[in-house]
Amino acid sequence: MPANRLMPTEESADLIELTRSIVDKELRPAVDGFEREARFPRDVFRTLGRAGLLGLPYPEELGGGGQPYEVYLQVVEEIATAWAAVGVGTSVHALSCFGLFEAGTDAQKEQWLPDMLAGDLLGAYCLSEAHAGSDPAAMRTRAVREGDEYVLNGAKAWTTHGGEADFYKVMARTSDDGGRGISCFLVPADTPGLTADHPEQKMGLMSSTTATMLLGVV
Incomplete structure (x- = not known):
């Protein structure tokens, strides 16, 4: 049964609905096969990236979603309800972008972050x-x-x-x-x-x- 979530804005509530839709259509039908065969689901991360779900806590001007961590973490929870490995991977990817976002030069951010946050680079x-x-x-x-x-x-x-x-x-x-x-x-x-x-x-x-x-x- 889906969690009854209290989201801070209408936009964030829409993000949860988008996530649930992707989870039901793309993740749930695939998870058993990938887990059984120990295959890495690279295309799943591309799907999440195209939907804007991999860069949620980062600024929109860099290709992120401009959402607070309160929203981002609930999106990760929704992903993990169907596919724990992808939930972990989503969190790891966002963490991997953090150092560049916090300490990188403007040129480095412009070169790397848009593709990172879009899921083109994992x-x-x-x-x-x-x-x-x-x-x-x-x-x-x-x-x-x-x-x-x-x-x-x-x-x-x-x-x-x-x-x-x-x-x-x-x-x-x-x-x-x-x-x-x-x-x-x-x-x-x-x-x-x-x-x-x-x-x-x-x-x-x-x-x-x-x-x-x-x-x-x-």
Whole structure:
């Protein structure tokens, strides 16, 4: 039974109805097959992107939906009622865009964010490491500046969309100053030296690929 949601505006109520329609027509009929075969549903994310549901908490001028998190999170809940893996992926994608939105230059935002928020580019978030899951300050992946570029070296564990994403938001150490010595990098999937290890064998969310990302002098 659908939740009786109290939405802040008529527009946000319409977004919930749109989400439910897409869920019923596109997600529910497909979820069992994708989960059974552990197939990644890339086209589903494109569908959500075309409907404007992947960039809801970001400004409209950048291609987002201009909605508060109160609305965005309820949309994610509606998606997850039918397909938990896609709900997780929607959240991960939005999080992957956050660093660029908050700290990127205007030129970087104009270059990347419209395609990110439209779902044409799907993101992944690389923070955890095998020895530093709940303690990011202990990370060892390092970024060293060489001229006008940074060279990254290390490995990132349990990456949702690992090997499937078009870009990776990678946290790497740029100094030895504990948690303050960590910087954020946007790494395109086709960057030489960036590879995905074999997907993790999981008990659920089978259509959501999880893998260690290897940064071999990226």
